[in-house]
Amino acid sequence: MDITNLVHSFRIQDFFDILLITFMIYGLLVWFRDAASRFVLVGIGILGIIYYLARSFQLYLSAAVLQGFFAVILLAMVIIFQEELRRFFERIATWGRFRKSGRVSTLHEEVEIIVQSVATLARQHTGALIVIQGADPLDRHLAGGVPLDGVLSQPLLESIFDPHSIGHDGAVVIDHGRVVRFGCHLPLSTNAEKIGNLGLRHTAALGLSERTDATCIVVSEERGTVSVAFGGRIDVLKSPTELGMILERLYGKKMPKGGAGYLLGWFRRNPLEKATAILLASLLWVAFGYQKDLVRRDFTLPIEYRNLSPQWVIEGTKVTEAKVTLSGPEQAFNLLNPASLRVSVDLSGIREGRQEIELTNDMIRTPANISVVSVSPSRIVVSASRLRTAVFPVDVRTEGNPPPGVVLQRVEVKPTHVTVLVPKRFVGTDLQIPTEPIDLKKITASSTVTARLITPPEVSFEGGKPLSVEVTIRVRPRAAASKGAASAGSLD
Numbered sequence: 001m002d003i004t005n006l007v008h009s010f011r012i013q014d015f016f017d018i019l020l021i022t023f024m025i026y027g028l029l030v031w032f033r034d035a036a037s038r039f040v041l042v043g044i045g046i047l048g049i050i051y052y053l054a055r056s057f058q059l060y061l062s063a064a065v066l067q068g069f070f071a072v073i074l075l076a077m078v079i080i081f082q083e084e085l086r087r088f089f090e091r092i093a094t095w096g097r098f099r100k101s102g103r104v105s106t107l108h109e110e111v112e113i114i115v116q117s118v119a120t121l122a123r124q125h126t127g128a129l130i131v132i133q134g135a136d137p138l139d140r141h142l143a144g145g146v147p148l149d150g151v152l153s154q155p156l157l158e159s160i161f162d163p164h165s166i167g168h169d170g171a172v173v174i175d176h177g178r179v180v181r182f183g184c185h186l187p188l189s190t191n192a193e194k195i196g197n198l199g200l201r202h203t204a205a206l207g208l209s210e211r212t213d214a215t216c217i218v219v220s221e222e223r224g225t226v227s228v229a230f231g232g233r234i235d236v237l238k239s240p241t242e243l244g245m246i247l248e249r250l251y252g253k254k255m256p257k258g259g260a261g262y263l264l265g266w267f268r269r270n271p272l273e274k275a276t277a278i279l280l281a282s283l284l285w286v287a288f289g290y291q292k293d294l295v296r297r298d299f300t301l302p303i304e305y306r307n308l309s310p311q312w313v314i315e316g317t318k319v320t321e322a323k324v325t326l327s328g329p330e331q332a333f334n335l336l337n338p339a340s341l342r343v344s345v346d347l348s349g350i351r352e353g354r355q356e357i358e359l360t361n362d363m364i365r366t367p368a369n370i371s372v373v374s375v376s377p378s379r380i381v382v383s384a385s386r387l388r389t390a391v392f393p394v395d396v397r398t399e400g401n402p403p404p405g406v407v408l409q410r411v412e413v414k415p416t417h418v419t420v421l422v423p424k425r426f427v428g429t430d431l432q433i434p435t436e437p438i439d440l441k442k443i444t445a446s447s448t449v450t451a452r453l454i455t456p457p458e459v460s461f462e463g464g465k466p467l468s469v470e471v472t473i474r475v476r477p478r479a480a481a482s483k484g485a486a487s488a489g490s491l492d
Contacts, residue, residue, distance in 0.1 A: 026277035117157040119240035127221030129171040134213035145184035205229040307348040328370035385423035395432035400441040412472040
């Protein structure tokens with residue numbers, strides 16, 4: 001790879017391209033970091049590196065096999081990472097959930113209420129399960145429960161977990177300083193290694209922490225101990241006072257300070273994942289996005305005539321297509337939509353008569369990384385004429401014959417003449433403006449119909465809108481005609 005060419009060909013679009021892919025990879029690395037399936041993700045990444053090396057060293061068989069494999073792996077990833085992908089999209093939908101104004105001042109108060117309540121319940125050996133909701137929605141993970149939406153307080157928590165309360169055996173969900181639901185049942189963990197000899201509350205807390213970013217606090221009814229489950233891990237605390245430090249730390253991550261402090265904190269978190277994401281995004285750009293050798297492609301494009309004044313008309317047959325040769329990287333042509341390309345000819349400066357117009361490269365709008373090499377034909381000939389005002393008679397067109405028993409007497413049209421715009425060559429001729437055909441088979445009695453005028457391609461009406469005329473068709477019964485003929489015979 002020529003480093004010099006790479007630097008010179010690097011565009012601002014490539015920077016944003018790499019930046020976007022970096023954020024996507026970073027999000028995947030962070031959200032899959034604590035998942036059991038992360039090893040599968042690592043395996044896919046290794047195969048991606050092998051595929052890149054196979055392409056670089058022109059190992060055609062290996063590259064073809066791996067390319068087919070990656071076509072199938074997309075479906076496999078949906079199956080393998082279905083839970084992680086669901087969380088990924090839920091996180092996107094709830095972005096910024098914890099950055100609401102006015103929340104920071106109440107965090108310490110909430111933490112103090114939870115810590116004091118848990119300490120009291122632990123001393124009394126009263127079992128409890130408290131869920132502090134994070135950014136992930138919990139509705140699909142909860143079963144049962146009673147909506148409450150009450151202000152968080154120590155008496156409320158202690159009354160819910162009172163052994164005589166209906167919500168004693170369930171979980172309490174806290175969100176933004178309010179108890180939103182109590183008596184809930186949580187999904188149970190299936191990780192036998194982590195469960196060990198833990199009770200049902202601990203198993204439920206661990207199960208929810210494996211599926212969401214919620215923080216679960218468990219008070220053991222038998223031992224009076226306090227445990228915290230978060231991120232698929234559960235730890236037994238030495239004392240209830242340790243809970244305060246843990247909650248302060250967790251809330252601090254959810255509610256970071258704004259401004260420069262927040263940005264600095266974000267850059268300090270997960271440095272390995274950020275570096276890995278930048279490296280992988282850069283490698284992907286070099287492998288698939290780097291504009292290497294230029295190629296040429298031929299296209300047949302339509303010619304678009306624009307900015308022609310309504311007072312002008314192009315006479316004769318116009319050239320409608322041009323052969324255009326474009327140059328650019330292969331990747332750019334893969335993203336190109338040929339239907340969006342056209343040769344745009346500006347006729348705002350048209351003159352009377354025949355004239356040549358040069359087809360230049362700037363008449364074709366292409367993406368920034370694709371250039372126009374040649375246009376064929378390089379010149380086209382057009383014949384333009386300024387329209388003149390003229391008055392021509394209306395020619396009523398009919399088709400068919402009147403029904404049996406009806407005789408056509410005469411056809412009248414109003415107006416008899418119309419004013420139109422025509423090229424110079426039509427002025428002084430015997431041109432007639434025809435109507436749309438009128439079907440005489442439908443005429444059973446004298447009547448007046450409205451007929452639209454039809455103009456030749458080079459003739460137009462003032463204002464651009466087609467005109468209509470009123471056509472009166474007068475008929476009489478055939479019997480009257482026969483009687484008249486008989487009377488004339490008797491006189492002879």
